[in-house]
Amino acid sequence: xxxxxxxxxxxxxxxxxxxxxxxxxxxxxxxxxxxxxxxxxxxxxxxxxxxxxxxxxxxxxxxxxxxxxxxxxxxxxxxxxxxxxxxxxxxxxxxxxxxxxxxxxxxxxxxxxxxxxxxxxxxxxxxxxxxxxxxxxxxxxxxxxxxxxxxxxxxxxxxxxxxxxxxxxxxxxxxxxxxxxxxxxxxxxxxxxxxxxxxxxxxxxxxxxxxxxxxxxxxxxxxxxxxxxxxxxxxxxxxxxxxxxxxxxxxxxxxxxxxxxxxxxxxxxxxxxxxxxxxxxxxxxxxxxxxxxxxxxxxxxxxxxxxxxxxxxxxxxxxxxxxxxxxxxxxxxxxxxxxxx
Amino acid sequence: xxxxxxxxxxxxxxxxxxxxxxxxxxxxxxxxxxxxxxxxxxxxxxxxxxxxxxxxxxxxxxxxxxxxxxxxxxxxxxxxxxxxxxxxxxxxxxxxxxxxxxxxxxxxxxxxxxxxxxxxxxxxxxxxxxxxxxxxxxxxxxxxxxxxxxxxxxxxxxxxxxxxxxxxxxxxxxxxxxxxxxxxxxxxxxxxxxxxxxxxxxxxxxxxxxxxxxxxxxxxxxxxxxxxxxxxxxxxxxxxxxxxxxxxxxxxxxxxxxxxxxxxxxxxxxxxxxxxxxxxxxxxxxxxxxxxxxxxxxxxxxxxxxxxxxxxxxxxxxxxxxxx
Ligand code: SF4
Ligand code: SF4
Ligand code: SF4
Ligand code: SF4
Numbered sequence: 198x199x200x201x202x203x204x205x206x207x208x209x210x211x212x213x214x215x216x217x218x219x220x221x222x223x224x225x226x227x228x229x230x231x232x233x234x235x236x237x238x239x240x241x242x243x244x245x246x247x248x249x250x251x252x253x254x255x256x257x258x259x260x261x262x263x264x265x266x267x268x269x270x271x272x273x274x275x276x277x278x279x280x281x282x283x284x285x286x287x288x289x290x291x292x293x294x295x296x297x298x299x300x301x302x303x304x305x306x307x308x309x310x311x312x313x314x315x316x317x318x319x320x321x322x323x324x325x326x327x328x329x330x331x332x333x334x335x336x337x338x339x340x341x342x343x344x345x346x347x348x349x350x351x352x353x354x355x356x357x358x359x360x361x362x363x364x365x366x367x368x369x370x371x372x373x374x375x376x377x378x379x380x381x382x383x384x385x386x387x388x389x390x391x392x393x394x395x396x397x398x399x400x401x402x403x404x405x406x407x408x409x410x411x412x413x414x415x416x417x418x419x420x421x422x423x424x425x426x427x428x429x430x431x432x433x434x435x436x437x438x439x440x441x442x443x444x445x446x447x448x449x450x451x452x453x454x455x456x457x458x459x460x461x462x463x464x465x466x467x468x469x470x471x472x473x474x475x476x477x478x479x480x481x482x483x484x485x486x487x488x489x490x491x492x493x494x495x496x497x498x499x500x501x502x503x504x505x506x507x508x509x510x511x512x513x514x515x516x517x518x519x520x521x522x523x524x525x526x527x528x529x530x531x532x533x534x535x536x537x538x
Numbered sequence: 539x540x541x542x543x544x545x546x547x548x549x550x551x552x553x554x555x556x557x558x559x560x561x562x563x564x565x566x567x568x569x570x571x572x573x574x575x576x577x578x579x580x581x582x583x584x585x586x587x588x589x590x591x592x593x594x595x596x597x598x599x600x601x602x603x604x605x606x607x608x609x610x611x612x613x614x615x616x617x618x619x620x621x622x623x624x625x626x627x628x629x630x631x632x633x634x635x636x637x638x639x640x641x642x643x644x645x646x647x648x649x650x651x652x653x654x655x656x657x658x659x660x661x662x663x664x665x666x667x668x669x670x671x672x673x674x675x676x677x678x679x680x681x682x683x684x685x686x687x688x689x690x691x692x693x694x695x696x697x698x699x700x701x702x703x704x705x706x707x708x709x710x711x712x713x714x715x716x717x718x719x720x721x722x723x724x725x726x727x728x729x730x731x732x733x734x735x736x737x738x739x740x741x742x743x744x745x746x747x748x749x750x751x752x753x754x755x756x757x758x759x760x761x762x763x764x765x766x767x768x769x770x771x772x773x774x775x776x777x778x779x780x781x782x783x784x785x786x787x788x789x790x791x792x793x794x795x796x797x798x799x800x801x802x803x804x805x806x807x808x809x810x811x812x813x814x815x816x817x818x819x820x821x822x823x824x825x826x827x828x829x830x831x832x833x834x835x836x837x838x839x840x841x842x843x844x845x846x847x848x849x850x851x852x853x854x855x856x857x858x859x860x861x862x
Contacts, residue, residue, distance in 0.1 A: 226739060228654075229810060245658075248809065249745065258745065332567060332659050332675060397675060402566065402661065431573040431599070435749035436774070437808050449774055464774050467747075472767055518649065521749050521806035522594060523570035531566075 199372060200358045200382035209359070210235050210287075212375050217283040217321075220254070222247045232286065241288055245331055250443035250515065251293045254286055255316045256300060258440075259464040262312070262450070266458040277460070278312070281319045285371065288325040291346035292336040292513040296443035297322065298347070299511065302504050303446045321367045324348035326387075328394050333514030335403035335527065341511060343398055344391035355390040358382070403512075403527055410537030411530065413502030420494060424532050429489035431522045436467030438516040438525065439492065444509050447473070468492045493529045540588040542706050543613060543641060547586070548579050550611050556637050557608035560599060562592040568663045569649035573599060575610070588613070590665065593646040593688065595802050597621035597631075598755040604632040612636050615643040616710060619699045620798035620834030621755035626701075627837045628796070630758050640699035642707040645683070645691035648805070655681060690801025690814065693718035700835055718799070722818045741783045743809040746774060750803040750813050756793040756833075790816040795824060795843035798834035827851040 201209060213219045219235040222242045230244035232251065261277035297317075304313035324346035327334075336343055345351070350368035353360040360382055363369040372379065398404060411419070439445040449466040452459045466473055468491040474481055482488050500509035510526055517525045547559045563574035564587040573594045576582045595618045603610045614622055619640060625631045652660060652672065659675030670686045672679045695718060697710025725733055751757045751764075763769045764785065799821060803813040824831055828842035828850065 225743075227743070227810060229743070231743075329658055329676065332661060400675065430575060433749065433752040435747050435752040435806075437747040437749045437806070440745045440747045441808055466774055470748075470774065471765055475767060517570065518653075519808040521753050521802075523565050523572050525570075527566060528572075 198360055198362045198382045198384055198386075199379035200360045200386070201379050203354060203357055203359050205378065206241070206359060207238070209375065209378055210239075211237070212378055213285050213287070213371070216374060217285055220284065220286045222288045235287075245327065245329060245334075246290050246293070246513065246515075248441075248515075250296065250441060250513065251286060251289050252296060252300060252443050254284075254320055255297065255313055256304070256446065256448075256465075259462055260312060262461045262463055264458060264460050278315070281315050283319045283321070285321045285323060287323045289322050289346070289348060290327055290513070291324060291341050291343045292334070292511040293443050294322060294324045294347045295336075295339065295341050295511045296513070299444045299500075299507065299509060300446055302507070321350070321371050322348040323361075323368075323371070324351045326351065326353045326391070326394065328354075328390060330394070330397055330401060331514060331518075332402050333517040334398075334401055335406055335512035335514065337398050337401070337404060338406045338408060338512050339508055339510065342395070344394040353387045353390060355387050358386070360387050406527065406530065407534060407538065408497065408508065408530060410534065411497040411501065411508070412506065413498065415537045416494075416498050416502065418536050419498055419533060420490070422533055422536050424536075425490045426486050428524065428529055428532055429486045432469070432485055432489050432524055433521055434469050434471065434485050434488065435521065436465075436469050437519050437521065439467040439469060440465060441515040441519050442510075443513055443515070444496070444511060445492075449473075468495070493526060496526060497530060539641065539707055540586070543588050543639070544582055544586055546639065546704075546706060547576070547582055547611060547613075550637065551579065551582075555609065556611040558603075558610050559586075560596050560603055560610055560612045561586050562588060562594065562596075562613075567649070567660060569647075569652070569660065575599075575603065588641065590644070590647050590670075590683075590686075591649075591663075593648055593805060595621055595753075595755060595800050597625060598753070598758065600631045600636055601625065601758055604635040606635075609635050609637055611639060613639050613641050614699065614702070615641060616697050616699050617643070617694070617798070617800045619701045620696075620832070621800050622834070623701050623837050624796060624798050624834035625755060625758065627834075628758070638702045638704075640702035640705045640709075642710060643697060645687045645694060647683075647686040647691075648688055650810075651688045652681070652686060655685060657681070688801075688805065690805060693720075695799060695832075701837075719818060719822050721812070721815055722822050725815065725819070738783065740811050741786055743811060744782050744786070745809060746782065746785070747808060749806040749808065750811075751789060753802045753806045754789075754793065755798070755800065755802070756796045757789070786813065786816060790820060793817060794820040795831075795841045796833050797821065798832070 210219060214235055220232045221235050222230050223233050223239050224242045225231050230242035230247045231249055232247055264275040264277050266273040304310040326346055327343035330343060349365045350361055350363045350371060361372060363372045447466045447468060448463045450463045452461050469488050482491060496509035501507055550556045559576040561576060562571045563585040565571055569591045571591050573596055576586055596612055597618045600612055626633055657672055657674060657679050660672060661675060662673040664671055668683050670681045670683055693716050694713055695716050696712040698712050797817040801814055807813060824842050831842050
């Protein structure tokens with residue numbers, strides 16, 4: 198483990214920036230925390246987490262895939278990909294770091310999504326341990342330790358020091374390039390902070406959230422629950438919950454008619470939308486009840502059934518904070534737990 | 539007030555005036571209230587709540603609810619009654635199927651507003667005089683109720699109900715000194731370039747979740763053009779940021795003269811985009827060009843933009859930047 202005085206954090210940022218693009222969570226002009234490319238003087242936000250999740254770095258909301266140009270009777274096919282430079286994302290929370298692992302399970306299995314893979318390979322994730330979780334946080338439900346985040350490298354801000362620890366080869370490489378700024382440190386120095394954070398995590402309102410029984414075996418029971426209409430009754434069918442979610446991964450592929458060709462792009466899609474998975478015969482889920490059920494069944498049942506029990510949620514709490522009608526995965530899980538436990 | 543409302547709801551359920559109740563349901567925290575339909579006294583006892591966190595405008599749900607079997611009781615706050623009237627005017631709600639009870643409102647707060655004031659880890663809240671005492675993971679915090687108000691409630695236009703079958707509590711007054719156009723005036727004072735930059739900055743944060751549209755009582759089209767794959771402009775995400783901006787401008791035009799300024803769009807935006815400013819600009823201009831008009835105030839009058847009078851402002855005013 199390494200450390201440097203927090204007062205030198207700008208020097209650290211500058212040193213990283215000298216090698217590659219650096220993104221940090223900062224307050225933008227409107228006062229919201231979001232990732233922006235670091236420039237001299239830009240400071241870390243005091244907010245616990247960014248409003249928008251970090252998934253854009255690897256899975257952007259819109260992305261051009263390929264272009265077709267018509268030349269007489271010939272079609273020219275142009276790969277729209279641009280060269281990806283190396284970049285560092287600093288200050289990712291433990292929940293969001295885990296979301297990358299979940300996205301990997303979708304995009305890096307056969308057939309590999311080369312657009313995603315390209316970004317993932319060029320990105321180095323530096324996480325930052327939490328010290329003041331919000332009441333909406335329930336990462337511990339998914340075995341995530343907010344005091345010991347994953348990532349290529351992890352860091353802690355405790356007292357006057359910033360502690361850093363490499364966890365992967367990429368992390369090692371980053372830290373060794375910064376070696377002249379860093380001093381050696383002992384793991385014991387962050388132990389007190391970690392304990393304090395874990396104590397708070399124990400006291401969070403959803404610390405005891407129990408997802409036992411949400412698995413493939415109970416698929417039909419949960420799918421057929423009589424509770425879905427009531428739960429989804431007030432749902433607006435907006436895409437807020439899916440778009441703020443770091444693990445929602447569905448996308449649509451669309452063609453943009455340029456007048457003399459086609460630009461094929463993909464964009465985030467939402468199971469809450471009426472034209473989600475629209476096919477020639479029409480839509481497979483015609484009511485909001487069915488669409489609503491899809492989102493929660495996917496996260497709590499289908500995903501774990503296909504991924505050795507891993508849920509499609511990391512407990513970041515964004516959907517809890519942002520749903521216009523305050524309906525969310527926790528309320529759904531609590532309402533349905535009686536069916537399976 | 540909650541007790542009064544509960545008693546009233548039970549009474550009307552019992553005597554058969556209505557067969558269900560549209561209201562607000564308590565959540566896991568103090569602030570995460572969900573609109574809900576209650577069908578029995580047990581349902582009501584289990585979750586019905588009315589307090590300073592019940593901000594959701596319930597009127598839009600009545601489009602669907604009023605088409606169901608039997609009469610529904612709807613509790614409406616003053617601002618909700620404007621939306622209700624407007625939807626009646628547009629023939630979207632079947633009036634006979636709704637029993638409206640007006641409930642008083644002293645202004646609302648919500649979790650996001652408390653957090654924007656630096657409150658972290660909210661576990662509970664109670665009101666005490668002029669203060670909100672908030673129990674948090676990190677100790678007790680106090681906020682004056684005024685400071686806790688949501689932005690839209692700070693510029694509330696009226697605490698008076700424009701429609702009801704029955705009223706609970708005391709009727710409020712209109713608030714003539716509501717200062718709701720002050721922010722618009724600030725925008726008007728900018729140069730066109732500054733204003734353009736302001737809006738591009740704000741709208742660039744949009745994630746096209748459509749929450750603003752879906753919550754909006756004026757956005758009640760059966761099928762929005764943006765949801766129609768055959769329209770050629772249907773999209774979930776824009777091809778470029780200009781298209782993103784256009785979505786909002788088109789929406790603002792479509793609700794112009796029909797927007798009651800209920801403030802739901804800005805309340806729900808996960809990216810905190812001040813969408814209400816677009817609509818307020820229209821409201822302000824309509825007031826200036828066609829005479830004072832408040833959408834939803836009544837169900838009969840002709841709306842300025844769908845009416846013609848000889849005093850109407852000349853279209854050329856558009857070319858002069860809206861200045862007479
Ligand atoms: S659950 Fe909430 S955020 Fe998600 S679509 Fe429904 S209303 Fe929108
Ligand atoms: S479902 Fe909600 S809490 Fe879970 S990861 Fe998505 S946004 Fe976060
Ligand atoms: S969910 Fe956990 S990791 Fe994420 S911000 Fe909250 S405490 Fe930190
Ligand atoms: S609610 Fe906000 S983010 Fe969502 S579409 Fe509207 S303006 Fe965009």
